[in-house]
Amino acid sequence: MTRRALLSDWLVPLAVFGVLALVPAAHISIPKLFDQPVASPGTLQLLAACLLFGGLALTYDLQFGFTGLLSFGHALYIAIGVYLSNVAITDWHWSFWQAVLFTMAVAFVLANVLGFVSMRVGGIAFAMVTLAFAQAGAVLALKDPHHWTHGEEGLGADYTKLPKAFVGILNTKNLYWLALAFLAFVFFVVRWAVESSPGRVWQAIRENEQRVEVLGMRPHVYKLQSFVLSSTLAAAGGVVYMLLYSGSTLAVTAPNFTLSLLLMVVIGGAGSRWGAVLGGILYTYLNDRLVAVGSSSAVGGLPAALRTPLEQPLFLLGAIFILIVFFLPGGLVGIASRGRPVGLRRLQEAIRPEHGLTAPQEDA
Amino acid sequence: MSATATRTLLSVRDLHVLLGQSHVLQGVSFDVPEGGVTALLGRNGVGKTTTLRAILGLVGRRGSVRLADEELTLLPTHRIVQRSVGYVPEDRDVFTGLTVAENLRLAERDAEPRYDLVYDLFPDLEARAAQRAGTLSGGQQQMLAIARALLNHNRVLLVDEPTKGLAPSLVAEVADVLERLAQLTTVLLVEQNLGVVRRLAQRAIVLDQGRVVHTSEARELLERPELVRRLLSVGHAA
Amino acid sequence: MSTFILLTITGFGLGAMYFLIASGLSLIYGLMGVLNFAHGAFISVGSYGTWWFSAHVFDGIHSILLQWLLSSLVGLGLGAVFAGLVELVLIRPLYTRHMEQVLVTVGLSIAFVALIQGIWGTDPKTFPVPPWLHETTTIAGAHIPNDRWIEIATAAVVLCLLRLFLRRTRYGLIIRAGVENRAMVQALGIDVRRAFTVVFAIGGVAAAVAGVLSGVYFNDVSPDQGTNLLIFAFIVVVIGGLGSIGGSAAAATVVALTQQYTNYYASSGVGDMVVVLLLGLVLLARPRGLAGAVVGARA
Numbered sequence: 001m002t003r004r005a006l007l008s009d010w011l012v013p014l015a016v017f018g019v020l021a022l023v024p025a026a027h028i029s030i031p032k033l034f035d036q037p038v039a040s041p042g043t044l045q046l047l048a049a050c051l052l053f054g055g056l057a058l059t060y061d062l063q064f065g066f067t068g069l070l071s072f073g074h075a076l077y078i079a080i081g082v083y084l085s086n087v088a089i090t091d092w093h094w095s096f097w098q099a100v101l102f103t104m105a106v107a108f109v110l111a112n113v114l115g116f117v118s119m120r121v122g123g124i125a126f127a128m129v130t131l132a133f134a135q136a137g138a139v140l141a142l143k144d145p146h147h148w149t150h151g152e153e154g155l156g157a158d159y160t161k162l163p164k165a166f167v168g169i170l171n172t173k174n175l176y177w178l179a180l181a182f183l184a185f186v187f188f189v190v191r192w193a194v195e196s197s198p199g200r201v202w203q204a205i206r207e208n209e210q211r212v213e214v215l216g217m218r219p220h221v222y223k224l225q226s227f228v229l230s231s232t233l234a235a236a237g238g239v240v241y242m243l244l245y246s247g248s249t250l251a252v253t254a255p256n257f258t259l260s261l262l263l264m265v266v267i268g269g270a271g272s273r274w275g276a277v278l279g280g281i282l283y284t285y286l287n288d289r290l291v292a293v294g295s296s297s298a299v300g301g302l303p304a305a306l307r308t309p310l311e312q313p314l315f316l317l318g319a320i321f322i323l324i325v326f327f328l329p330g331g332l333v334g335i336a337s338r339g340r341p342v343g344l345r346r347l348q349e350a351i352r353p354e355h356g357l358t359a360p361q362e363d364a
Numbered sequence: 365m366s367a368t369a370t371r372t373l374l375s376v377r378d379l380h381v382l383l384g385q386s387h388v389l390q391g392v393s394f395d396v397p398e399g400g401v402t403a404l405l406g407r408n409g410v411g412k413t414t415t416l417r418a419i420l421g422l423v424g425r426r427g428s429v430r431l432a433d434e435e436l437t438l439l440p441t442h443r444i445v446q447r448s449v450g451y452v453p454e455d456r457d458v459f460t461g462l463t464v465a466e467n468l469r470l471a472e473r474d475a476e477p478r479y480d481l482v483y484d485l486f487p488d489l490e491a492r493a494a495q496r497a498g499t500l501s502g503g504q505q506q507m508l509a510i511a512r513a514l515l516n517h518n519r520v521l522l523v524d525e526p527t528k529g530l531a532p533s534l535v536a537e538v539a540d541v542l543e544r545l546a547q548l549t550t551v552l553l554v555e556q557n558l559g560v561v562r563r564l565a566q567r568a569i570v571l572d573q574g575r576v577v578h579t580s581e582a583r584e585l586l587e588r589p590e591l592v593r594r595l596l597s598v599g600h601a602a
Numbered sequence: 603m604s605t606f607i608l609l610t611i612t613g614f615g616l617g618a619m620y621f622l623i624a625s626g627l628s629l630i631y632g633l634m635g636v637l638n639f640a641h642g643a644f645i646s647v648g649s650y651g652t653w654w655f656s657a658h659v660f661d662g663i664h665s666i667l668l669q670w671l672l673s674s675l676v677g678l679g680l681g682a683v684f685a686g687l688v689e690l691v692l693i694r695p696l697y698t699r700h701m702e703q704v705l706v707t708v709g710l711s712i713a714f715v716a717l718i719q720g721i722w723g724t725d726p727k728t729f730p731v732p733p734w735l736h737e738t739t740t741i742a743g744a745h746i747p748n749d750r751w752i753e754i755a756t757a758a759v760v761l762c763l764l765r766l767f768l769r770r771t772r773y774g775l776i777i778r779a780g781v782e783n784r785a786m787v788q789a790l791g792i793d794v795r796r797a798f799t800v801v802f803a804i805g806g807v808a809a810a811v812a813g814v815l816s817g818v819y820f821n822d823v824s825p826d827q828g829t830n831l832l833i834f835a836f837i838v839v840v841i842g843g844l845g846s847i848g849g850s851a852a853a854a855t856v857v858a859l860t861q862q863y864t865n866y867y868a869s870s871g872v873g874d875m876v877v878v879l880l881l882g883l884v885l886l887a888r889p890r891g892l893a894g895a896v897v898g899a900r901a
Contacts (some may be wrong), residue, residue: 070704125885128840129881129882132879132882132885133879136875136878140875145871259708311720312717314715315713317712318712321713325696325709326695326696
């Protein structure tokens with residue numbers, strides 16, 4: 001392994017994660033960024049969420065940025081992670097580990113089945129099919145025919161059944177470390193997967209699926225691998241989510257939830273090593289803090305026309321997203337790689353109109 | 365016509381086209397003199413259709429295409445066509461959901477489209493004006509595709525394999541029409557049928573593997589069977 | 603029996619709105635290859651525009667009918683202008699960059715909903731409509747709310763107008779040809795991009811109409827109404843075939859009726875799920891949609 005690879009593949013990530021692991025022990029405050037000291041439960045909760053979504057965004061990037069699959073239904077698997085683990089523990093009175101194993105198994109099987117079915121089409125049609133499945137799940141969760149999900153009320157987790165380490169405000173730092181562990185785990189798994197030989201085929205598929213076919217390999221098999229790995233990891237993230245927020249609510253089933261992952265990945269930089277992670281952390285942070293900024297005195301003095309949009313984090317994030325798509329398709333990470341095709345530029349093949357949902361032919 | 369010095373109407377220089385990973389045109393250069401028919405020849409897959417499409421800007425290309433004094437590569441496709449460049453594509457590309465009359469109406473470009481000329485040459489199309497183009501036979505669609513181009517005054521007409529897939533009687537009809545056309549405008553004709561080429565073309569340009577490998581009077585080429593076989597025979601696919 | 607009639611008429615009313623949204627989406631995707639996620643924003647421009655003008659500009663008008671009609675007209679105009687601007691500013695610069703086009707419409711939909719929430723809050727708003735619309739007409743024992751008739755009539759009118767436009771105008775001709783083969787239209791010397799703006803504007807108007815009608819149907823307007831309706835419109839577009847107005851109309855009816863009947867006779871929510879799954883199933887069975895053939899054979 002070259003020095004460079006050793007550095008970027010191992011040393012840098014380990015250093016980053018190592019530093020992050022020290023945060024709960026750091027008795028500092030960063031008033032500009034956080035209301036309270038960095039090691040306080042409130043801030044740690046936010047930071048944990050940031051890291052969790054960094055990991056979740058990376059699971060999405062695995063299929064989007066690395067394999068070129070545009071899915072609008074990734075949240076379905078996160079929701080399975082959130083709901084199934086919670087319901088199993090709280091309503092069915094299973095043990096924590098039984099519930100988690102069961103959840104992962106269900107997610108794995110479902111990803112295989114739905115993924116296999118969805119992949120009969122490509123491009124936009126694939127995106128719509130995944131959207132359809134996720135929406136079906138959302139409706140199911142809302143209408144709750146068998147009183148599993150508890151519909152709009154959601155279900156608070158039965159904290160007596162959860163591992164003691166994750167219960168209680170004082171243990172927020174454990175949840176922080178759990179989220180960090182999840183992020184690190186996803187990071188190294190994705191890295192390993194992408195550079196494995198199937199992973200190289202995924203990247204080839206992203207560039208030009210037809211060529212892969214011409215070379216005698218069957219893209220469906222590889223796409224399904226990527227999809228299943230991505231979805232199963234996402235379900236694991238869902239379990240962490242459930243622990244972090246002590247329950248399950250419909251928020252994870254909304255179409256906006258998947259779309260927010262898409263925004264995270266694109267803003268950070270699709271298909272890059274750190275892009276999705278960065279995007280996830282930044283998005284989650286801004287989503288939380290912009291509300292505070294919006295109601296701060298600085299913004300309060302602005303005329304209503306400027307103030308109102310600024311008070312809405314999603315407006316700003318959506319606008320940033322649009323600007324990035326236009327001017328910085330490589331995402332924030334792409335700033336460092338001027339010239340090379342990165343991010344969205346490598347994904348043109350993914351959405352060619354010929355892949356199902358036939359529409360006009362491509363010209364020039 | 366071939367004996368006198370003629371102006372160059374269309375001038376292609378160093379045309380490169382990349383389709384996917386394939387370097388289809390690798391520096392194609394040729395001139396099309398004003399008037400008459402110039403044939404663009406070559407085996408299947410050498411890039412003849414791509415050349416026409418590149419002239420029109422329907423594929424990304426590098427290089428130069430000059431029509432009289434104007435550089436066409438700076439213009440988008442619809443502007444190139446508005447410079448009086450007509451196109452009869454391979455596979456005709458008539459709009460099957462539209463009627464014959466609508467297909468023609470869509471193609472109108474000039475202030476006074478030449479319907480009398482079109483209906484004189486293609487009385488069948490006039491009779492079928494209200495018929496959906498998708499229900500026409502292959503030969504009738506070909507006539508419609510040519511009629512479309514005939515409707516307007518064009519300085520140059522790019523015609524791509526107009527006799528492909530047609531029965532011999534239809535081939536003769538199409539050749540008749542093209543002969544009429546050649547009296548009105550300059551034609552750059554991609555054609556595999558050497559009988560048609562012999563009948564219509566004054567000049568011949570041969571492509572092979574994305575480059576021009578031979579330019580001459582059409583007659584000179586066609587009178588040398590061993591040359592024809594070497595450049596155009598099916599046996600040596602690229 | 604009376605329930606069945608009520609369900610059916612309501613289904614047609616709902617289908618009318620789906621059609622209005624889907625027709626624009628279908629033309630846009632058929633001609634431009636852009637799946638416009640921002641269509642929900644057009645719907646909201648119609649509904650919120652109508653509400654705002656009704657509450658702030660035309661509130662002095664004595665006749666509620668006139669107030670409502672004028673406000674709606676403004677809402678429609680705003681829908682057309684907004685849609686045209688979106689095409690010119692956001693879509694056109696990304697010509698042939700399909701991935702970016704889809705993403706931009708996604709971003710716009712998110713930002714727009716947030717903007718509306720920011721300005722007017724999440725609480726639903728109502729605008730006054732002629733009281734007649736809230737009354738019912740009795741048919742064979744079923745009490746049909748009168749707004750259903752308006753929705754059905756409006757959709758029928760729009761359907762006729764669209765067909766006339768497509769068949770009788772030059773832009774309509776260009777659009778019909780472009781849906782089939784855009785490159786060839788360019789090769790005839792026609793700048794298809796102008797037709798893009800037209801198609802977006804038409805979509806904007808139709809969606810705004812749906813927005814106004816949804817304000818009547820649901821008795822209020824809210825920020826996420828547009829996006830909620832949009833997913834059903836997507837289903838209609840896919841099932842009905844791209845670029846096919848007739849297909850959209852037929853599919854809208856099928857989807858809405860299925861939804862109504864299943865939600866009632868099976869159980870609430872199942873209808874929504876069935877319809878959503880129908881989207882997946884149709885796509886898997888026939889990627890062109892059911893009416894794909896109507897648009898004409900493609901190379």
